Amino acid sequence: MKKPSNELWERQARLARFRCAERLARAHRCRGTPAARYVPPGEVIRAPKRIDVTRGSGVELGKFLRALETTVLVHRQPTRLDFRFTESFYPAGAIRLFAEIDRVVTQSDLAKPITIIDPRIRRPREVMKQIGLYEITGDRCDLIPERKDVVYWRATKGRDQSGGTPGQLLEVVAERVNSEHAQQLELSGVWRGLSEAVANSVDHAYSKARPDGFAGLPETKWWMFTQLRDGVFTMAVCDLGCGYQATIDETLPEKFIATFAEAFGLGNRDCMAIDAAMEYGRSGTKQDERGKGSRDARSVIEQHGSGELWILSNTGWMTYAYSRAEGWSNTRHALGIDIKGTIVWWKLPLKEA
């Protein structure tokens, strides 16, 4: 028999290692996080420890939501979501989880597509109860949220631009916030940004199909979320539409996009699309009636005096920070995952009374 060459020997060894790893993975002995591996239909899906899309936690949440979607909507199997090991919720992750679970339940034709296994720790359980996850899935939770950092979590959803639902929620939250803080939330300013973000979601987010084929829901189109924690008021609006990049050609003039893209240079295209929309609104070129929504998004913070505006759209993430002394500054990031939608998120610091 001919002696194998070194290259052939190494290739065979590589193949053997790969096949061994595959066999181990099939036997569920892989060391990957539970949410990161393939989940067979009907199996319990373990939720990540941190429900967040930034700070590197987005990949786990993304895989968790993909497993949920595949099980319920593709394989049409009811599933149990295991939140026992979940410890913390962050606003962007919480609103995305809320929106995706609502979407899956709405689109599924199963009687009870999702059952929640409660978190072991009280705080995440209180958060889930407070934002209404148990109501969406139809599970029972007799817990009454008491923690001060939980009772300000509020979530709602809507299918059109009618202002009643988000307006009433915002009024209640602002009243409570203002009773405890010296620096007041200016309701008219906050409403301006919020109503325009909702209008953008309804008008543009679902105007084109997403690359994964999801064309939008027949009813629910946006989700809203507020939170007060450590003296910072947070408000976010989320949609599961096609994102900024797919819609800027209908919301901004072509010439402006071309010029801006050239100046932006290489980098995340979703970030470019977000920044182009913001820049168009800021520069106020007065062409058509377009681009006013992003100006309103900034005006929330300018009117408040300081704060941050975060816009996450598909794989892009732009942060705009403002203070009266230093003006505006922005930072671009890549999320590392596709959140399949858009989250507009304001953070307004408040002074304690």
Next chain:
Amino acid sequence: MIMVSVANNFTRFPSGRYKRNGETSGEGFREKFLEGPLQRGEHVTVDLDGTVGYGSSFLEEAFGGVVRSLRLKADYVLSLLTIKSTDPELVNEVRQYIVEASEKLS
């Protein structure tokens, strides 16, 4: 003269541009309270106070939109329309939308 309070006669939560996307839209307000009287040449006073606030889509479609839909001149609309608000910036913004819409028409 016709008096219209957005908060009392329409909604406390004005939002959005088009009627197809919600009942509290600028287009809905324009059709219900502005187009008829302005077409007849009647004077209208719009009180903007008492709502939670206004998005620019609502204001632009309500006041800029009336110029576009009736094809009126800004001077004519401003002579018939009185905007009342405790926030002078809001009044200026509305006037600006009317003027800009008229400029784009001509």
